[in-house]
Amino acid sequence: MNKVFRKRKRQGIFKYTVNEQWAVKDVSFEVAQGETYGLLGPNGSGKSTLIRILSTLLIPDHGEVRLMGHKLPDEERAVRWKIGRVSVDAAFYKRLSARENLLYSAYLYGLEPKGAEKRAFGILERLGIESRRFSDPLEEMSRGMQQKVSIARALMINPPMLLLDEPTTGLDPKSKRDVQRFLEDLREEEGTTILLTTHDMNEAEHLCARIGFLAHGSLVAEGTAEELKSQAQSVTLEDAFIKMTGEKLSNEEEEGGKNDRRT
């Protein structure tokens, strides 16, 4: 699939120039049912654009997207029932409590509120959030706690496919471990298909059955961590990434690229 973003830049009162930027270029990959597939790439490499396309929030310019047997964008309503998404920014009504935000989601997805609430609270407790915090406004919670509520919200609907866009970015080491352990359990217990984007090499190697390297919107290589290391003749996955993409991940960790590139 392909996706180009066009940005108009004013040059005079009535003059504009249009800058075109490839966000996703000829990307093609498949994820098997129950598989955890990782997309590794720096900011601006197209990871979030891909997640947005799969979440029915973006329409690609060219190409075919099939998700859980449904074609996008034609069957987006059917796809929306089957996906849960966690984005790098935990998008909530910050004045509302975790409970209120989760109940809103339960109503959105037509779930029985009491049952959905019970499931969500169970997930939150497994992720290490005490039940007394459920009624606190989200704005009073740390970023890590908000991200855990975001994960609980996505899983509350029990989706067969989970789209995780850098779910552990900015979390403290313990929260990061909690989330990673929970994702492992989820794959084993529920057989959920997971598409994970990350900057974290260890996380990708630890959680993902297969990994794709993204750079400048293109899928440069894909395979298991061992296959990628072997292809690049590298000892570590990071070295393999640098060799195959010519880019470093660590320098790109900061949010928001200087040139306002879309991710």
Next chain:
Amino acid sequence: MMAFIFRDFSLTKRYLGWVVVFTFYAMVNSATIALIGVAAKDEQLTLTLIVGVLLWSFLSVLFNEIASSVAYERWEGTLEYTFMAPVSRLIHLFGVSLYSAVYSIVRLVIVVGALAVFIKLDLSRANLWGILVVLLVSSFAFIGLGLMAAVLPVFSPERGAEATNIFQGCLLLVSGVYYPLEVLPAWLQPFAKLSPATYSLSACRKLMGIGSGQGQQGQGQLVGAPISEVVPELLTLTLMGVVMVPVGLWVFGHVERWAKKTGKLKRTG
């Protein structure tokens, strides 16, 4: 639909301080405008101003709540989450509109109650049921306008909200909320015909018994006209609602698709 009613009710509770402030301001604003008529010792003028301020209080809040719904979500950063939920846009927007209508009615009742403290209102001979029908029918046209305005923040979060306020100001200017349309400059008067508020105000004033030949003077009291006398206004408002709601939904759907092609749904602040 329950999701949006639950969400908006929860947000109203959490922002209760601001709800009280805005309602207090609406109460004081209504009283000060109505007292202009009291000072002039002109009952017709007083009632004209009261009908204007109450109707505008209701319709402007209804329009504003719907028109700002996308802007609120952009500011909160929840727009993408709401748009990827498996809910049709019709149900989504109907839920938002329904809560806005109930919220506007509750606010209107509070403002009327407060007004009674300042001004002796004898509405015993007004056609209140007729006024309720006019409010209901007018709501659809304003919901349609709100839906069309709601998409503006998709193009630009800040400019969109600014444009919504300018549009609301223009409606206030041309609809004759506080004055007869004849006092408007001649070039502006044709625009009054395009505003649903013009017909709502005209019908409500007749139903209150304001204006010569539109109500009946009896025993020193104004007597509201029967609903049959406002059929032309009701028909016009119905037609506006029938056209504007589907057009509003159509515009919303097209802008949503455009935003998905250009990446404009993305959180911007």
